Amino acid sequence: EDQVTQSPEALRLQEGESSSLNCSYTVSGLRGLFWYRQDPGKGPEFLFTLYSAGEEKEKERLKATLTKKESFLHITAPKPEDSATYLCAVLRSTSGTYKYIFGTGTRLKVLA
């Protein structure tokens, strides 16, 4: 069964304390992995797309990496404004039909 698991469920960091969020997946026909940021009561905001193992993407304090079984979102020297829920989604293809499968997210709180 296709599955996307994010860990930890919640994470509290001090400002400047770097850490990583994990997204592990068991999906057949993987066609891509996406990271989103979601603020309370808002829709998810697109961050990164990763298509193949070994690929890395960076944006400000965020860096996403991908292996054959998992992806990491590294947060370097986070600031309070980085507090949000981070979602990952995998895109799988079955018989020419594409479908996103989302994880339940990691709630990140960065304390000043």
Added chain:
Amino acid sequence: SQTIHQWPATLVQPVGSPLSLECTVEGTSNPNLYWYRQAAGRGLQLLFYSVGIGQISSEVPQNLSASRPQDRQFILSSKKLLLSDSGFYLCAWSVTPNTEAFFGQGTRLTVV
């Protein structure tokens, strides 16, 4: 640039009443359109997707329906709401089925 509009932001409806949520996309043609529902502690659940006018695919049999009367308009409807229809509804679009999706700001629906 492309933008997505979704309204209303919040909605409180009695059980048994009808529902109509609207979503429009600007700045692109023939987008792939999606309706998702997000429940607390659960990943985003795909409800409907559309690759073109009048073409609707349903992922989960339920009390809801979707329509795409125009290229950039996607409507989520129900004839009679149930308590279990409460949730956070998100509209999204993508250029192709295998690229990142961009989300609207969501509608918080409470059925009372």
